[in-house]
Amino acid sequence: MQTVMLAGVVAIVLLIFPTLYRMIAGPSVFDRIIGGNMIGTKATILLLFIGVLFENVSMFVDISLAYALLNFIGTLAAAKYFQHRPSETAGGGAADEEARP
Amino acid sequence: MINILATVLIATGILVLGFGVIGILRLPDFYTRMHAAGKTDSLGAVLVVLGFVLYNGQSLAPADLLVSLKILFIAVYIFIASPTATHAVMQTAIALGVKPWSKKEEKP
Numbered sequence: 001m002q003t004v005m006l007a008g009v010v011a012i013v014l015l016i017f018p019t020l021y022r023m024i025a026g027p028s029v030f031d032r033i034i035g036g037n038m039i040g041t042k043a044t045i046l047l048l049f050i051g052v053l054f055e056n057v058s059m060f061v062d063i064s065l066a067y068a069l070l071n072f073i074g075t076l077a078a079a080k081y082f083q084h085r086p087s088e089t090a091g092g093g094a095a096d097e098e099a100r101p
Numbered sequence: 102m103i104n105i106l107a108t109v110l111i112a113t114g115i116l117v118l119g120f121g122v123i124g125i126l127r128l129p130d131f132y133t134r135m136h137a138a139g140k141t142d143s144l145g146a147v148l149v150v151l152g153f154v155l156y157n158g159q160s161l162a163p164a165d166l167l168v169s170l171k172i173l174f175i176a177v178y179i180f181i182a183s184p185t186a187t188h189a190v191m192q193t194a195i196a197l198g199v200k201p202w203s204k205k206e207e208k209p
Binding site: 001008011012018019022028030031033038041042044045048052058064065068069071078080 | 108157171182196199
């Protein structure tokens with residue numbers, strides 16, 4: 001079972017990097033918000049994997065739960081902030097400008 | 102037996118998360134990317150967490166069952182909160198007037 005957990009950790013970390021690319025290079029600010037949300041969800045799962053690997057799940061499950069709560073609150077706060085300040089979404093309707101190969 | 106079931110659940114969840122990452126990289130528009138991100142993220146995370154519930158609660162000791170209950174609460178919370186966050190960001194984008202991608206504008 002240790003092998004499964006290690007493979008899971010590697011898979012989750014490998015999945016975080018493309019999401020990080022979308023978060024950094026995303027054309028509009030909403031892509032960045034949703035990229036951060038996805039990374040937060042993956043980090044919640046990653047904490048559970050780490051807890052099983054270190055055989056200390058009872059401690060890591062609390063950290064994971066707190067991370068899930070903070071992730072939700074943070075996404076909602078960012079969405080509300082940009083709803084009230086449209087000028088700060090640097091080229092807000094950036095969906096028009098992006099060029100796709 | 103329970104180990105195999107938990108492994109299958111975790112592997113399926115990671116596969117679904119991988120589909121979500123492919124979608125967020127390849128789709129052309131913010132709204133379509135949101136379509137990939139919102140659903141696969143909730144389903145994949147809930148599948149992985151359910152695998153952990155099974156794996157952790159198989160000894161049936163009261164302390165382990167309590168921890169399993171907490172992990173199950175994480176699953177319920179993600180299942181409620183992740184679509185809500187997606188809807189909030191989507192509503193912000195609509196309120197700010199981001200145009201959806203359409204095929205006609207692609208043609209020169």
